[in-house]
Amino acid sequence: MKRKLKRFLIFILISFGVLYLSKNDILSIKDLLFDGNKISLNEKDNLVNGNNINTNNYANTNDYLLLVNKNHGLSKNYKPENLTIPNIKFTNLVNNEEKHVSEVIIKPLENLVNEAKNEGIILLGNSGYRSYNSQKNLFNNRVKSQGLENAESYVAKPGFSEHQTGLCIDITNENEFLIQGTKEGDWLENNCHRFGFIIRYPLGKEDITGIEYEPWHIRYVGEEAAKYIYENKITLEEYLEK
Numbered sequence: 001m002k003r004k005l006k007r008f009l010i011f012i013l014i015s016f017g018v019l020y021l022s023k024n025d026i027l028s029i030k031d032l033l034f035d036g037n038k039i040s041l042n043e044k045d046n047l048v049n050g051n052n053i054n055t056n057n058y059a060n061t062n063d064y065l066l067l068v069n070k071n072h073g074l075s076k077n078y079k080p081e082n083l084t085i086p087n088i089k090f091t092n093l094v095n096n097e098e099k100h101v102s103e104v105i106i107k108p109l110e111n112l113v114n115e116a117k118n119e120g121i122i123l124l125g126n127s128g129y130r131s132y133n134s135q136k137n138l139f140n141n142r143v144k145s146q147g148l149e150n151a152e153s154y155v156a157k158p159g160f161s162e163h164q165t166g167l168c169i170d171i172t173n174e175n176e177f178l179i180q181g182t183k184e185g186d187w188l189e190n191n192c193h194r195f196g197f198i199i200r201y202p203l204g205k206e207d208i209t210g211i212e213y214e215p216w217h218i219r220y221v222g223e224e225a226a227k228y229i230y231e232n233k234i235t236l237e238e239y240l241e242k
């Protein structure tokens with residue numbers, strides 16, 4: 001009798017567990033296992049998953065400030081609305097998905113690239129939007145080729161890449177080698193804020209962003225925030241905490 005009661009209690013416990021997890025469909029069980037860490041999901045993400053999408057919300061200035069980093073992830077269902085290909089030149093290897101960015105950054109991005117050209121700087125698009133699944137493949141391929149430790153150091157885990165927001169893009173030059181000290185890198189660093197972009201992972205801020213210096217990765221945050229972040233030499237994390 002006691003054993004039956006015990007079995008019954010275990011059954012009840014498991015049932016509640018399954019019910020709870022299926023209700024909490026923002027993250028699947030696999031996702032929880034995948035990361036293991038306690039993470040917070042962005043509020044907008046909850047809205048998307050709650051089928052409560054207000055398309056006008058996306059034009060709200062605050063949405064430009066969506067934070068994605070090691071501690072703030074996006075669900076695998078998160079996809080920006082109206083992904084569009086900007087009218088700029090891309091490198092040859094970029095795939096069709098990565099040519100897309102969120103519609104809200106199309107004009108600022110085109111203006112940035114055109115203004116650079118006027119000043120004699122040729123910038124090319126390299127990688128914009130990446131879906132959860134693309135990031136997952138990228139991560140898994142890196143694990144296969146370089147090992148888990150290397151992958152964890154250099155490739156964001158699926159759900160934790162800013163590229164899933166559609167608000168950022170990797171820029172390169174005609175040599176496809178945009179690093180610190182190149183004229184294209186210097187131009188981006190000193191001018192991208194004029195168009196509402198920031199160098200998202202600056203040199204010397206690796207302990208805050210959790211990412212190595214990336215002079216090619218620009219992120220749209222709106223002109224006001226970009227100007228403030230540039231002038232005060234801070235990161236998006238620091239800006240959001242101020």
Ligand SMILES: [Zn+2]
Nearest residue numbers: 163169170217
């Ligand atoms: Zn990037």
